[in-house]
Amino acid sequence: MHAIYELAGGFLVWAALVIFAGGTVIRMAWLAATARKKDAAVFHYFSFYYALRSILHWIVPFASRNMRLHPVMTAVTFIFHLCLIITPIFAAAHVILIAESWGGGWWYLPDAAADIMTLTVILGCVFFLIRRISKKDVRYLSTAGDYILLVIVAAPFLSGYWSYHQWSGFEIAGIVHMLSGELLLICIPFTRLFHMILFPFTRGYAGSEFGGMRSARDW
Amino acid sequence: MKKQNNLNNTQNPGQIHDIGIKRGAGRLSREKIASVLEKLIETEGGARLSAYINTCVHCGLCSDACHHYLSRGCDPRFSPAGKVKQTVSTILAKKGKVSPEFIKRTCEIAFTECNLCRRCQLYCPFGIDISYLMLFIRRACHLLGVVPQYIQDTAHSHSAxxxxxxxxxxxxxxxxxxxxxxxxxxxxxxxxxxxxxxxxxxxxxxxxxxxxxxxxxxxxxxxxxxxxxxxxxxxxxxxxxxxxxxxxxxxxxxxxxxxxxxxxxxxxxxxxxxxxxxxxxxxxxxxxxxxxxxxxxxxxxxxxxxxxxxxxxxEGRIEIDHKFERPVTFHDPCNIVRGRGLHETARYIINRVCKTFIELEPNREHNFCCGAGGGVINCGPPFKTKRVESNKVKADQLAAAREKGAEVVIAPCHNCHGGLEEIIEHYELGMELMFLSDILYECIKKK
Structure with a gap:
């Protein structure tokens, strides 16, 4: 078990980071090169002003009509995504590990806050799962991959929560936490989780066309 | 969706007889379809296609944007992403290896169940352009020679x-x-x-x-x-x-x-x-x-x-002789409102010329489509019942304005006229439909 711990906490961390960063760069480069070749107009119509205008209306809660039409979904989505991104970067255990390995480190969340945020992510995943199953249109769209992704996202938070609270088998939970976190990172460039990277580009392009070409709002 | 909904015939796939679709598909084989689609994906399926298809997280937030979906009792097959799932996603997943029967259904979805009105792009958090995806499918249908007869006839007229x-x-x-x-x-x-x-x-x-x-x-x-x-x-x-x-x-x-x-x-x-x-x-x-x-x-x-x-x-180049008496409402056409932002300009004209103006709800960029645009009405009589049934939500929207007193619907678009005419007749709304030029002609000082 010690060997697995070493592997998951050492080599695999690096591997996951390299695959995540490399995969993201390669995929974006492929998209840019393909766009240059087949959708060259995209570059001509792209406008930073209108892209930003559109992005802002979609990253500020309730700034778009659709967000106002679905208040519960909007609230859960925003809180979920914030916790999902902030918690791993600012969890005390993560920052301390980094500080011990390389020195430095940065501000970190109080444990109680990280605890609540972790639980929020888990509950968010449960909410999305229930929504996926219970809403007819979402169920119709859902593929096996969508359910698996939910599990992949929930796993590092669930195992992290488990190991932090030192419930029985927490040593194993710690290893699962590291492995599942690495899996999550690796999955980003190769699955629908890539929406995290593509969001500003697709939204920005829609905003550019609506604002620059069509003088209309897209929110 | 495993469980079949209780739908009438017009809602069931493949029930409408269109000779253009039927004969076109009859000339196809699986091999021919695969070779055409593979070539299309290779030459025209670029970064936008890939980004849109792979960014969609299947959240269903686009559903409520679509009048087809809302009018059909929220049948998931009519949601924007539902239509993408049945057509372009399947084609890409199978690398174009689909049957002539599949192409028939795909053609019917792309030509008659989406008006390319781009309302869903305003409801998708990622701004995915479903009309772009449906046009990609229509392009495929064109290359395969499977296009509804009536609209193909107008395309022939254009060519000749x-x-x-x-x-x-x-x-x-x-x-x-x-x-x-x-x-x-x-x-x-x-x-x-x-x-x-x-x-x-x-x-x-x-x-x-x-x-x-x-x-x-x-x-x-x-x-x-x-x-x-x-x-x-x-x-x-x-x-x-x-x-x-x-x-x-x-x-x-x-x-x-x-x-x-x-x-x-x-x-x-x-x-x-x-x-x-x-x-x-x-x-x-x-x-x-x-x-x-x-x-x-x-x-x-x-x-x-x-x-x-x-x-x-x-500029005062035309003057208003008398204001238009009857209360009017205004239908924002997709291609000049979501497509050009002319909603306030239109309201300026209406307020200058008409006595009473009653807004439709929702309005401006969020107005519901007429159900005719995107070439849907040009697919002709075989799909008329389907069209009006697919836009009950428009009838409800117009009826609400009528309740507030609107007698005249202004729509500065020919396709919208076609679609709204059918809706007003089918749902017995008893409203009159006019162009802005009808109103101006009636109200300006003629020199």
Whole structure:
């Protein structure tokens, strides 16, 4: 078990980071090169002003009509995504590990806050799962991959929560936490989780066309 | 969806008989389909296609944007992402290896269950352009030779005559002269100038105007005359700014049509193009044709009639004789509102000319589609019942405005007129449908 711990906490961390960063760069480069070749107009119509205008209306809660039409979904989505991104970067255990390995480190969340945020992510995943199953249109769209992704996202938070609270088998939970976190990172460039990277580009392009070409709002 | 909903026949896939779809698919084999689709994906399926398909997280937030979905009891097959799942996603997942039966259903979805109105793009958090994806499918259908018969006929007309309605060159000139003659009974010195070199305004209309609604040319002539405008129409092809090829996936023909249209104006050395009250034609000239011809923006200033009327009113070139009495409501057409942001301009005109204006809810960029645009009404009578059933939500929206007192619906778009006419009749709404030019003609001081 010690060997697995070493592997998951050492080599695999690096591997996951390299695959995540490399995969993201390669995929974006492929998209840019393909766009240059087949959708060259995209570059001509792209406008930073209108892209930003559109992005802002979609990253500020309730700034778009659709967000106002679905208040519960909007609230859960925003809180979920914030916790999902902030918690791993600012969890005390993560920052301390980094500080011990390389020195430095940065501000970190109080444990109680990280605890609540972790639980929020888990509950968010449960909410999305229930929504996926219970809403007819979402169920119709859902593929096996969508359910698996939910599990992949929930796993590092669930195992992290488990190991932090030192419930029985927490040593194993710690290893699962590291492995599942690495899996999550690796999955980003190769699955629908890539929406995290593509969001500003697709939204920005829609905003550019609506604002620059069509003088209309897209929110 | 495993459990079949309790749907009537028009909602069940493949129940509508369309000879264009049936015969077209009958000529296909799995091998032929695969080779055409593979080539299409290779040559035209670029970064946008990939980004849109792979970014969609299947959240279903686009569903409520679609009038087909809302009107069909929230049947998930009619949600925007649901239509993508049944068509382009499946084709990409199977690398084009699909059956002729699949192509039949795909064709029906892309041509008759999506109006390309882009409302869903305003509801998708990622701004995924479903109309782009549906047009990709229509392009595939065009290349496979599986297109609903009626709209394909209009595309044939475009190819043969450069207008949508098989109008012959002499009939076009004859119609203009006929309308001039009629109008001179009312205003003796009125002219409809043909081929006037160097005129300020090149006025273009859609094929159905000379064919079915020549009074619109008459009315515009009266408005132009009252404004003292220096305008002209061409005698040769290029007078028709419409474009059903844009909707059948025939991009080569769209480029030819727009080239002829622009060249007619440039050839006459006219300073700008003013287009009649049509939405899809505006999209084709302002947003699509220019791109296909390699221009970021149209090669000469191009405005929709709404912008032109508002300019005339603002500059005091036309005066209002009396206000329009009956209470009106306004339907924002997708191609000039989501497509050009002319909603406030239209409201400026209405408030200047009409006594009582009642808003539809929702309105402006969020207005519901007429159900006819995107070439859907051009797929003709076989799909009429399906069309009106697919837009009950529009009927409810109009009925709510009627409850508030609206008697007249203004829609500055030909396709919207077609769609709203069917809805008003089918749902027995008893409202009258008008163009802005109908109202202006009635209310301005005629000189």
């Amino acid at each position: 005559t450069m207008n949508q309605m098989w109008v012959r060159d002499d009939e076009w000139i004859d119609t203009l002269q006929w309308q001039e003659e009629e109008a001179r009974d009312e205003i003796p010195d009125l002219r409809i100038p043909i081929d006037k070199q160097g005129a300020d305004i090149f006025y273009s209309v859609i094929g159905p105007e000379p064919k079915f609604r020549p009074q619109l040319i008459y009315q515009m002539a009266v408005i132009m005359h009252a404004a003292g405008a220096d305008w002209t129409l061409p005698s040769a092809p290029g007078w028709d700014n419409s474009d059903m090829c844009m909707y059948t996936g025939d991009v080569e023909m769209t480029a030819r049509l727009k080239k002829v249209h622009f060249e007619a104006a440039i050839g006459l050395k006219n300073k700008r193009i003013v287009m009649g009250e049509c939405g899809h034609a505006f999209r084709s000239v302002y947003d699509v044709g220019n791109r296909l011809l390699g221009w970021k923006m149209p090669p000469l200033p191009t405005v929709h009639a709404i912008s032109f009327y508002s300019e005339l009113l603002e």
